[in-house]
Amino acid sequence: MTLPYALPPGRDDATEAADVADVADVILSEEHLLVTTERRAIERVVLQKVIVTKRQTITVDVSHEEIRLTREPLARGTVVQTDTRPALHEPAVMILHEEHITVSRAIVPVERVTLTTTSVPERLIVKETIRHEEIDVDVEPRGLSTTHQGNREAT
8 A cells, every 4th residue: 555655663554554444435326217017907898789770672573463365356167166165154263373572581690700909019218317426526635745644744
């Protein structure tokens, strides 16, 4: 250990180190940003089926039977077979038909809807002001003729 002044007789570096007990320790601290994430609910989503009604118009072709009377004059002397003509006193009966529309409903699956969640990563920038400590030492200058421990002059 080199001292800036001369040692008096009978003292060595170890004795002087014991005398220099005025040591001031200063612990410096600084702030660090500790950023964590927490998971919290932000929205509740309910998947619900709703019945929506709408008018639907469909054109359907239908048919029906009608009687058409066609008369043909017979030429004189035309022979008509008797087994194909009706009896004179019995009426001729025909049954007419028509098509009717029948409406029914059928529930048919048309689409599957699935509700899932996905985690979408994104980057957010965190800006904070942090502090730290520094040492500021005020040193008072000594003159060249300043003495230390008695009559010794500093060199």
